[in-house]
Amino acid sequence: MAIYEYISGKLAELTPAIAVLEQGGIGYLLQISIQTHAALRGKEQATLLIEEVIREDAHTLYGFVTREEREVFRLLISVTGIGPNTARMMLSSLTTAEIRRAVQTDNVAVLKSVKGVGIKTAQRVIIDLRDKIGKTEDAGGILPSLGNTAKDEALSALVMLGFGRTESVKVLDQILKDNPLNGAEDLVRLALKKL
Numbered sequence: 672m673a674i675y676e677y678i679s680g681k682l683a684e685l686t687p688a689i690a691v692l693e694q695g696g697i698g699y700l701l702q703i704s705i706q707t708h709a710a711l712r713g714k715e716q717a718t719l720l721i722e723e724v725i726r727e728d729a730h731t732l733y734g735f736v737t738r739e740e741r742e743v744f745r746l747l748i749s750v751t752g753i754g755p756n757t758a759r760m761m762l763s764s765l766t767t768a769e770i771r772r773a774v775q776t777d778n779v780a781v782l783k784s785v786k787g788v789g790i791k792t793a794q795r796v797i798i799d800l801r802d803k804i805g806k807t808e809d810a811g812g813i814l815p816s817l818g819n820t821a822k823d824e825a826l827s828a829l830v831m832l833g834f835g836r837t838e839s840v841k842v843l844d845q846i847l848k849d850n851p852l853n854g855a856e857d858l859v860r861l862a863l864k865k866l
Contacts, residue, residue: 675721682717701734704762710736724755743767750799752792774804825858
C-alpha cells in the first residue's frame with residue numbers, strides 16, 4: 672500500500688522531468704510527465720498526487736496533477752515489460768485520452784510510436800489493459816467519476832480494509848452506474864455486499 676497520497680507545497684523547482692515540492696522544510700523530488708509539467712508551469716504552489724515506486728536500489732516518487740493520469744500510470748506499470756520510466760515516457764508522449772483510445776481500438780501503432788515501446792510491448796499493453804480501461808469515452812474511460820469525492824473516499828476505505836484496488840474500482844463503478852448519487856458510506860456498504 673502506498674504511504675503517500677499527495678504532497679502540497681511551494682514549487683521550488685520545475686523541469687519537464689522533475690518537480691521539487693517544498694513542505695515543512697523538506698524538498699520532495701518528484702518524477703513527472705510532460706502533461707504534469709504543462710499543468711504546473713507558472714505556479715508557485717502545487718499539489719501533486721503521489722505514486723511511490725520502491726526498488727532494491729531506489730525509492731522514487733512520481734507526481735501527477737490528475738487522478739486519471741496517476742491511474743493510467745498505475746495501470747501501465749502493471750503490464751509486464753513496462754517500468755515506471757517507460758510509463759512516464761508514454762504519459763509524456765501521449766495524453767491519457769490517447770492511451771485510453773489506443774487500448775480501446777487496438778491501435779498498436781500509436782503505442783509503438785513512443786520511444787522505448789516496441790511492437791510486442793504495445794500489444795501486451797492492449798491485451799493486459801483492454802478490460803481495465805473503460806469501453807467508451809462517453810462512459811468516462813478509466814474511473815468514470817474521477818472527480819467523485821464519495822467514490823474516492825469509498826475506494827480508499829475498501830483498500831484500507833484489505834480489498835484489491837482494481838476489484839474495488841470495478842464494483843464501485845458498477846454501483847455508481849446504477850445510482851450515481853450514492854454517498855461514500857452507501858458506496859462502501861453496497862460494495863462490501865458485492866466483494
